[in-house]
Amino acid sequence: MDGDFGGVPVNGAMSALQEALAGPAAAARDRFAGRLNGYLDGSDVVHAVRMQAWLGLDVPGPGCHVGTGSWDFTRFKATTSPVSCGRCRSAGLLTSSFTGGPHQETLDLEGITW
Numbered sequence: 001m002d003g004d005f006g007g008v009p010v011n012g013a014m015s016a017l018q019e020a021l022a023g024p025a026a027a028a029r030d031r032f033a034g035r036l037n038g039y040l041d042g043s044d045v046v047h048a049v050r051m052q053a054w055l056g057l058d059v060p061g062p063g064c065h066v067g068t069g070s071w072d073f074t075r076f077k078a079t080t081s082p083v084s085c086g087r088c089r090s091a092g093l094l095t096s097s098f099t100g101g102p103h104q105e106t107l108d109l110e111g112i113t114w
Contacts, residue, residue, distance in 0.1 A: 018056050025057040028073055032060040035096045036078040040068055046084045048093035049076075063093040 014022070029051075032038065038049045038060060048063035059073040064087035068075060083094050 014056070021055065021057055024074060025054075025059050028059050028076070031078045032096065034078075036080060037083055037096050038062065038076050039079055039081075041075040041077055044084075046079055046081045048083050048085070048088045049078075049096035050093070062088070063096070064088045064091060 032049050036049065037046050039046050040062070047066070049060045050063040051058045052061040052065070054061075054073060061073065061076060062068070062085070064085055066085070066087060083089060088094075
């Protein structure tokens with residue numbers, strides 16, 4: 001099945017909306033390429049940054065997944081300030097990371113017998 005299914009690309013096809021947002025999404029990723037932390041425009045709370053899927057595109061967002069009050073991912077600004085968000089800090093997110101896919105702890109099953 002090719003094409004667009006509910007806003008999600010199928011077999012690599014992008015919707016017109018995704019094509020229109022691909023450039024701004026890439027620019028947002030570039031702003032955070034130096035592993036910078038981030039803050040939402042109008043706030044002084046600094047968050048760890050994690051890549052998040054948004055309409056089938058990867059964009060940087062708060063690691064704690066706090067609501068942004070807007071769909072505008074360009075409101076999230078890069079900063080070198082340390083993480084001050086209580087939710088990020090309590091989750092152990094003290095620095096930004098763009099490595100890997102979903103940021104989930106790996107379960108160590110070594111030595112466990114079935």
